[in-house]
Amino acid sequence: MRHNKTGRRLGRNSSHRAAMMRNMVTSLLRHEKITTTTTRAKELRKIAEKMITLGKRGDLHARRQALQVIRDRKVVGKLFEMVAPRYKDRPGGYTRIMRLGNRLGDNAPLCLIELVEEEMNPRTRRVAATGSAENVAEPKVVDETPDEGSADSAELQDKD
Secondary structure, three states, X not given: OOOOOOOOOOOOOHHHHHHHHHHHHHHXXXXXXXXXXXXXXXXXXXXXXHHHHHHHHOOHHHHHHHHHHOOOHHHHHHHHHHHHHHOOOXXXXXXXXXXXXEOOOOOOEEEEEEEOOOOOOOOOEEEOOOOOEEEOOOXXXXXXXXXXXXXXXXXXXXXX
């Protein structure tokens, strides 16, 4: 039984799986998007987000920890100098997985995993009189006049 053993095995032994994930996270950070199967992308997301978090820390120890996973110094330099500063105000969720369909050869579900590009705007919060913070939502505008084909418009026409 596999109680409390997290992570997918992906049909490989542990050393092959670790090497594959290292190569995939290196490629993701180098090209900023890659196409792979859905299960591999879900495992890759965990490692890639940890690497970007290390890049946000930016100290020497974090750089050495990233070099243990990403064996390419140029990619680690790109991570710390270009990628991580882009996400300095973002509290996580640096990657996006978009499904592409199935692969022609074996019908495996494919997806595109990419680094998120747009800026993250934190929600504006308002402090109520009680001192607790509430989410502020924009008010919905409701049109009071019924449409031509709705049941309410038929009732209004009958009353006239």
